[in-house]
Amino acid sequence: MDNIKDFFGDHDPETVMRLVQVGVDTFAREAGLEGNDIYEGLKDGNTAAQTLGLTRQDLEVLYAVGFNLLNSGDLTKAEDAFVHLCLIDPLEAKNHYCLGLSRQMAGKPAQAIDNYLNFLALDATNPDGYLRYGECLLATGDRAEALESFRLAAAEAEKVEGQAAALAEARGRIEMLTQEMAP
Numbered sequence: 001m002d003n004i005k006d007f008f009g010d011h012d013p014e015t016v017m018r019l020v021q022v023g024v025d026t027f028a029r030e031a032g033l034e035g036n037d038i039y040e041g042l043k044d045g046n047t048a049a050q051t052l053g054l055t056r057q058d059l060e061v062l063y064a065v066g067f068n069l070l071n072s073g074d075l076t077k078a079e080d081a082f083v084h085l086c087l088i089d090p091l092e093a094k095n096h097y098c099l100g101l102s103r104q105m106a107g108k109p110a111q112a113i114d115n116y117l118n119f120l121a122l123d124a125t126n127p128d129g130y131l132r133y134g135e136c137l138l139a140t141g142d143r144a145e146a147l148e149s150f151r152l153a154a155a156e157a158e159k160v161e162g163q164a165a166a167l168a169e170a171r172g173r174i175e176m177l178t179q180e181m182a183p
Contacts, residue, residue: 048088059089063098070102078102086118093122100132109139127157127166134173147177 033039041051049059066081082099089095100115116133123129134149150173157167 047090052088054088059085059092063092063095066098070098070105075102075106079106086115091122093119093126096122097126097129097132100136104132104136104139109136112136113140125156125159127153127163127170129153130156131166131169131173138177143177143181147174147181150174150177 028034028039038048038051041048062081062085066078066085069075069078069081079099079102082095082102085092085095086099096115096119100112100119103109103112103115113133113136116129116136120126120129120133130149130153134146134153137143137146137149150170154167154170154174157163157170
């Protein structure tokens with residue numbers, strides 16, 4: 001599809017938008033969302049946290065609770081904490097990273113992949129995101145994409161001082177996969 005016109009064909013864009021709005025309004029009504037403060041806040045472009053009046057300090061306290069659960073090995077509760085943080089504060093990259101980490105540590109690499117992609121969409125220069133993403137790709141059997149992710153991790157780590165450990169890890173993974181995938 002080259003552009004939006006190809007998708008809509010000869011339909012008038014204003015008509016299409018009216019139909020979309022009818023669909024959204026119908027969904028909101030049938031789901032009981034009309035008048036819901038959070039739904040209305042989201043429609044206004046706010047996060048749920050903003051609509052609820054949560055401050056950055058409040059969110060940092062919630063993050064600390066989840067992080068402590070993750071560090072203590074309570075992966076189920078950590079995952080729950082970070083799922084909720086991602087829902088109410090979806091633009092905070094570290095929430096997605098920690099949700100991915102909790103799922104990866106719990107042996108759910110396929111789920112963690114999406115979380116790391118969300119993290120990388122918000123913080124595309126972070127080599128740790130590419131490393132964890134690559135690990136999950138390896139765990140699900142996608143060696144070629146994992147190799148590419150490790151290459152991206154190395155490239156990002158080379159750009160910033162203080163990323164020697166990430167760079168060494170990425171290079172080690174690249175070497176390992178290159179040898180394993182050689183004919």
